[in-house]
Amino acid sequence: MSVYRPPKFFKQDKIKDFLFELRNLLDNIPRRSKVIFCGDININILNKYDNNVILYENTLAEFGFTKCICDVTRREILKNNLVESCIDHIYIRAPLASIDSAVIRHKIADHYFISAAIQWNRASDVYRAQQIAANQRVLDNRLVRHKLQTTNFDKLLEINCPVQLYNSFTNIFTNIYDECYKLRPVIKNVSNRNNKNWINDNLKRMISERDRLFNVWCNDPKNMIKRLTYTKYRNKCNKAIFKRKVEYDKQSILDCNNNIKKVWDKINNLLGHKRQPLDSIITSNLEGHGSVKEICDKFANNFTNEVNKIKHVCSDKLMIRDNYVKRSDMCMRWQPVSENEVKRVINKLSKNKAPGSDLVRMSDCQNAT
DSSP: OEEEOOSOBTTBOOHHHHHHHHHHHHHTSOTTSOEEEEEEOOOOTTOTTOHHHHHHHHHHHHTTOEEOOOSOOEEEEETTEEEEEOOEEEEEEOTTEEEEEEEEOOOSSSSOEEEEEEEESSOOHHHHHHHHTOEEEEEOHHHHHHHHHTOOOGGGGGOOOHHHHHHHHHHHHHHHHHHSEEEEEOOOOOOSSSOOTTOOHHHHHHHHHHHHHHHHHHHSTTOHHHHHHHHHHHHHHHHHHHHHHHHHHHHHHHTTTTOHHHHHHHHHHHHTOOOOOHHHHHHHHSTTSOOHHHHHHHHHHHHHHHHHHHSOOOSOOSOOGGGTTTTTTTOOOOOOOOHHHHHHHHHHSOTTSOOOTTOOOHHHHHHHO
C-alpha cells in the first residue's frame, strides 16, 4: 500500500481521522497476507513521546507490521534552524522474510530516498514457475531466410485449384518454421517505474552540486549568502529537472510515429493507469451471465453460427477458367497475371504486418519472391 497524508487539511492536522481510516483499512486486509505499507505520511516518528506517534506505531504493530525506517528522511532549515524529521515510512508484514532497509542521503527533491529489500526464506510457487519458463521458442530469421531461398516452389505452378494452392503454399511455410525454431532466454520484464532514463549526466551533476550547496548552508545556517546561493541553485535545478522530464515524455510520444495504440500505451504509462485484464472486463460488464468460460464459449458459438450463415457456398472447389461463365453465380474468375505483377504486389505490402491465422509472415513471403 502506498499512502500519502497531507500535513494539513484546511489548516487542520487531522491525525486522529487518518488513524481511524487506517485501522478500518487494515481490518479489511486478510491477516495472513503479506503487505508493504509505505509513503510520505507526514507523521514525525522521531517524536517518540507524542501521543499521535505512539498511537500510529501501536496500530501498525497490532496488525503485525515491522518498522523499517528509523532515521532522518527530511532535513531542512526553517527560520535559521536545522529541522530534522522522519516522515517517510516503510512498514512490512512478512513473517518469513529477511528485511534490509536504508535511508539514502541523496535528495532529488526535498526528501531523502528510502528503500527496503525483502528476501523470502522460502521460494514461492510463482517464482518456480518463472524459472521453468525461462526460455522462449522463437524463429531463427536467418535460418528461415536461407531455407526459403533454397526451396523449390515450381510445383505450386501446376495447381489450378485455389484451395489446394493455398494449402500447399502454407504447408511449405509451416514445415520451414517447424525446422527453424530456437530457444531464447526470456528477458525479465523490468518495470520502468524507477528507471529514470530522462535523468542525464548534466542533471546528475546539477543535483550533486545542489546537495553540496545545501550541506554548506547546513554547516552555517545563519549565513544568508550561503542560503541565497543554495536557494537560487535549487530553483534552477528543479526547473531543469522539470524541463528535461517534459522533453523526454514529449519525445517518447513522438517516437510512437502516429501509432495510436503505442501513443495510448505511453499516455497510460505516464498517468500510471494499468490495463485491466480481459477476464476482469468481461466479468464486470457481463456479470450474471455465467463464468468467463461460459461467456466466451457462447460468444464463439454464436460467432461461428453467424459466419456460417453468410459464408459463400460453392460446391465446385476446382475452378476452371473454361466454364466459369456458365457458373458465374457460384464461381469466381481468377484474372491471369504475370510473375512480375505478383511480385510487385507482395513487395508493396508492409513487412511489419502481423501474420494471419496461417502464421505466414509477410517478410518471409517477400524473401521467397
